[in-house]
Amino acid sequence: MMQLIKDLWFKRRDIISDGFDESLEYISKIIPLKIHEIPSGTKCWTWTVPEKWSVKEAYINDLDGNRILDLKDHPLHVVSYSLPIDKVVSREELLEHLHTSKERPEAIPFEFKYYEKDWGFCIQDNKLKEFTKDKYKVFIDSKFEKGDLKVGEHTIKGKTDKTIALVSHLCHPAQVNDDLTGVAVSVDIAKAMGKKDNYYTYKFLFVPETIGSLAYLSQNEDVIPKIEYGIFLEMLGNDNIHALQLSRQGDTRLDRIARYLMKRNLKNFKEGPFRTIVGNDEMVFNGPGVDVPMISISRYPYPEYHTSDDNLDIVSEQRLEESKNLILEILNIIDKDFTPKRQFKGPIFLSGYDLWVDWRENLELNRNFEKIMLNLEGDKTVFDIADELNMKFEDVLGFVNKLEKAKLVLNMKNNE
Ligand SMILES: [Zn+2]
Numbered sequence: 001m002m003q004l005i006k007d008l009w010f011k012r013r014d015i016i017s018d019g020f021d022e023s024l025e026y027i028s029k030i031i032p033l034k035i036h037e038i039p040s041g042t043k044c045w046t047w048t049v050p051e052k053w054s055v056k057e058a059y060i061n062d063l064d065g066n067r068i069l070d071l072k073d074h075p076l077h078v079v080s081y082s083l084p085i086d087k088v089v090s091r092e093e094l095l096e097h098l099h100t101s102k103e104r105p106e107a108i109p110f111e112f113k114y115y116e117k118d119w120g121f122c123i124q125d126n127k128l129k130e131f132t133k134d135k136y137k138v139f140i141d142s143k144f145e146k147g148d149l150k151v152g153e154h155t156i157k158g159k160t161d162k163t164i165a166l167v168s169h170l171c172h173p174a175q176v177n178d179d180l181t182g183v184a185v186s187v188d189i190a191k192a193m194g195k196k197d198n199y200y201t202y203k204f205l206f207v208p209e210t211i212g213s214l215a216y217l218s219q220n221e222d223v224i225p226k227i228e229y230g231i232f233l234e235m236l237g238n239d240n241i242h243a244l245q246l247s248r249q250g251d252t253r254l255d256r257i258a259r260y261l262m263k264r265n266l267k268n269f270k271e272g273p274f275r276t277i278v279g280n281d282e283m284v285f286n287g288p289g290v291d292v293p294m295i296s297i298s299r300y301p302y303p304e305y306h307t308s309d310d311n312l313d314i315v316s317e318q319r320l321e322e323s324k325n326l327i328l329e330i331l332n333i334i335d336k337d338f339t340p341k342r343q344f345k346g347p348i349f350l351s352g353y354d355l356w357v358d359w360r361e362n363l364e365l366n367r368n369f370e371k372i373m374l375n376l377e378g379d380k381t382v383f384d385i386a387d388e389l390n391m392k393f394e395d396v397l398g399f400v401n402k403l404e405k406a407k408l409v410l411n412m413k414n415n416e
Pocket of ligand 1: 172
């Protein structure tokens, strides 16, 4: 995962740009991608795909020719989607177009004006005091042209075409947590899920934030009814605890599985309802007319957010692994889960069916199997039972699988 991040992090991955396309190309060499191309100007419900943007050169000089700021030093020095400019401006006018971070005066902030049509630079706040002259030459050689918004899609077909979507965005130039960590974790999850026999179909989408999800869904509306759940991933490499933002519905099986695993597997995590922690592509999926319950898993907030300090120094492979394993476990449960329906009457003659659980082998299961047998009326899934009895999912599943084999319960998933 760190290799992908190291290779891609410093690229100019603006929403429609060569850097974005190259990054998708890079990912497609690890996992095959179907690349959707949606041309600039395409109506995506109430939105319109913007133009492609590129910048060759950008600087601020004083009138003696001294360079005060140069895009060559850092990709974040120019506002993403800035208009071109070549002009001498007053200090006052320049300051209106200089963006800084007061909280992190040594860092360059990430600013974007995709739809506002303005020009601007980003600079360390503690460098503002260097602007003492009356006039400056500002130069931004940027270009707007027709292009294609690109969305990378990797599909792993399951037994059913009911789909779980994993979404991450790729459009934050020269930053790591937001948003490459979500991409790196997602790619690794795709590799792991590709080796399994899955019930669900899994779709991994790599998009430019918000507009990418809107473009993909609006141009592929037939996919929407198939997507049963979604997970949005980003900001997974910093040292904060995990944050689970629930779907808009808030109490779907996916929401409850994520909470259950975070409680059991993590020392600490926080949880909040929809729109109380972050706002990303899950707003599109949870949005009106789409209505896909999508949770978000991140380690938000962190102090380096949207600045040049969100770099390789603050992420670790170990934390990415921890997030990846957590999400793989969520998918493992949701994929294996099913509703068992009782086919027996009275307490089961356990030893007759070789179902007796020795307390020396599994004390928790030994104490609970009677309760499991009382919960097989077809209104609860295996996960519901595990959650209610505060048991390990695999223990309940193993026991119920034995009942199924002995034809004592019916697996409702096979009867759909
Ligand atoms: Zn962001």
